[in-house]
Amino acid sequence: MTTRIALATSADHADLHADDLPLLAALRTAGLDPVVQVWADPSVDWSAYDGVLLRSVWDYQTRYLEFTEWLGQLDKAGVPVLNDSDLVRWNGDKRYLLELRERGVAIVPSQVAAGACLREVVAGLNGQEIVIKPTVSASARNTVRGLAGSGELDAAMGELPDDVYLVQPFLPEIQSEGEWSLIYLDGEFSHAVLKRPADGDYRVQDDFGGTATPADPAPAVRAAADAVLAAVDSRTPPVYARVDGVVAAGRFLLMELELIEPYLFFPQHPAAATHLATAVAGRLS
Incomplete structure (x- = not known):
């Protein structure tokens, strides 16, 4: 059957x-x-x-x-x-990053803020370039970047819906070095791409002009991404996973662990579709 x-x-x-x-x-x-x-x-x-x-x-x-x-x-x-x-x-909620941090994963420094607390958290970062993003979001939806304490960022925050947000420092390495995406299938490393934003932007998604190029991560990046998956507490290991991060000051920092609906860059690595299909068949047999 x-x-x-x-x-x-x-x-x-x-x-x-x-x-x-x-x-x-x-x-x-x-x-x-x-x-x-x-x-x-x-x-x-x-x-x-x-x-x-x-x-x-x-x-x-x-x-x-x-x-x-x-x-x-x-x-x-x-x-x-x-x-x-x-x-x-x-x-589904990016607050999982804080749990992974407690399990020893190096993440982009993150604070969670909701409602009036958002402005309090941002005020404590006065003079720093920061990024604010909802804890439930994708494709840079309702994400803003700016200088904490500036009128421009204050105005942008005023346009944000009432929600729970992550507040993080902006990492210039995203623009200068790019953001890594490492894809794992059935617990094994499959392939990786290096994503870069368009000139003058910081968002690496292709919706905003970003590009993704096949690349071989350094052993330290691979090891850090492996450690991210090892820190996931699940009775069933993920059949697919994408580890997104950036190397800052020589250290790989996790930006997101995508376990729901990640784009897996099949065009850049066609064999991955067969790998995933085989893994799925094995899980359902």
Whole structure:
């Protein structure tokens, strides 16, 4: 009997993101029957599938309560989620960075602030270049950068919605050296890219003109990324993971650990689609 797997996506990518299409063929080759489904579509019978693989669910952060309720429905129906639903819930809020810091992971220095506390935290950083981002966000949504204490940043903060935020120092190495993304499949390092922002920007996403180039990380960067995954507390190791970070003052600092819907750079490393498909088939067998 063929194992059916749903590839959960967003309505904006109802036919799957174009760069993920090789994964469909790889899953079929691995003996699975993949079907692309929009995660928020109420007409989908998720119990008809042997598993759900999260892919381009890139709207989850704007519908977070609905998304976590959907995960609960899958749990109740006994449908396995890749990555594990508990792991996804933990990873959905960037406050996980503080937990990883407690477990010995070097992260970009981070403070959490909500409501009126945001301005208090920023005031304590007067004169420093900082970045403010929601703890539940993606693709630089509602992210601002500026000089703490400046009128420009104060005005930008006034436009932010009432939310919980991370406050971090801006690391100029993102512009000068780039940001690393190291991809792990079934617990093994697969490949890496070095992402750079467009001239004058600090956001590395391609939506803002950023680029990603295949690159071989130095042994120290690899070791640091390995340590990030080793620090994850989960009954089921992630079938895919992306470790994002920057080397500052000679040390790799974790910016984000992506376990929900990371772009995995298949075009830069085509063999990764087969690797992931094989791992998924193994998890569902």
